[in-house]
Amino acid sequence: MPNGKNRKPSPSTATGVKLRLVFAVHDTLMGGTTTVTLAPRIAMDVAVPPAEGRLAWLQIVRDGQTVHHYGGEGQRSRYVVTDEECPGRQPVAYWLRVRLTSGDMAWSSPVRITRR
Numbered sequence: 569m570p571n572g573k574n575r576k577p578s579p580s581t582a583t584g585v586k587l588r589l590v591f592a593v594h595d596t597l598m599g600g601t602t603t604v605t606l607a608p609r610i611a612m613d614v615a616v617p618p619a620e621g622r623l624a625w626l627q628i629v630r631d632g633q634t635v636h637h638y639g640g641e642g643q644r645s646r647y648v649v650t651d652e653e654c655p656g657r658q659p660v661a662y663w664l665r666v667r668l669t670s671g672d673m674a675w676s677s678p679v680r681i682t683r684r
Contacts, residue, residue: 588615591664591676598663598677605684607652610636612664615644621670631660640669656683 590613596602610628623640628649636649654660661678668674 585620585668585670585672585674586617587620587666587674588613589664589666589674589676590614591679593662593679593681596679596681598679601680603682603684607650608654608662608681608683609648609650610662611648613644613646614664614666616668618643621668621672624667624669626667627665629663629665630654634665640667654681654683658682 590611591598592611593608594602594604595611612626612628614623614626616623622642623645625640626638626645626647627634628636628651630651635651635653638645638647651662659680659682661680663678664676666674
């Protein structure tokens with residue numbers, strides 16, 4: 569998981585739902601910028617209090633396109649994936665979208681990377 573070298577994670581929600589969302593690309597937390605030489609390694613950890621519902625799905629988005637989609641695992645989901653199809657030599661932005669079974673949504677701030 570990320571080492572916290574950028575800034576403290578703070579997700580946005582459309583309806584004020586309380587949840588814990590950690591999202592990082594190559595250990596760079598949401599809101600940060602980095603350069604990578606390998607395919608981006610993307611880590612996410614999302615937890616929802618029981619009073620807020622359950623996770624329906626999580627999506628990793630690259631430049632507006634969903635590149636990974638996962639079903640929710642109840643109150644908490646943790647994944648680490650690699651985006652082998654990330655284009656090289658151009659800046660891209662990743663973020664995480666979350667939907668709860670209640671229909672509420674949350675998303676991270678983007679992580680901007682350049683793959684060399």
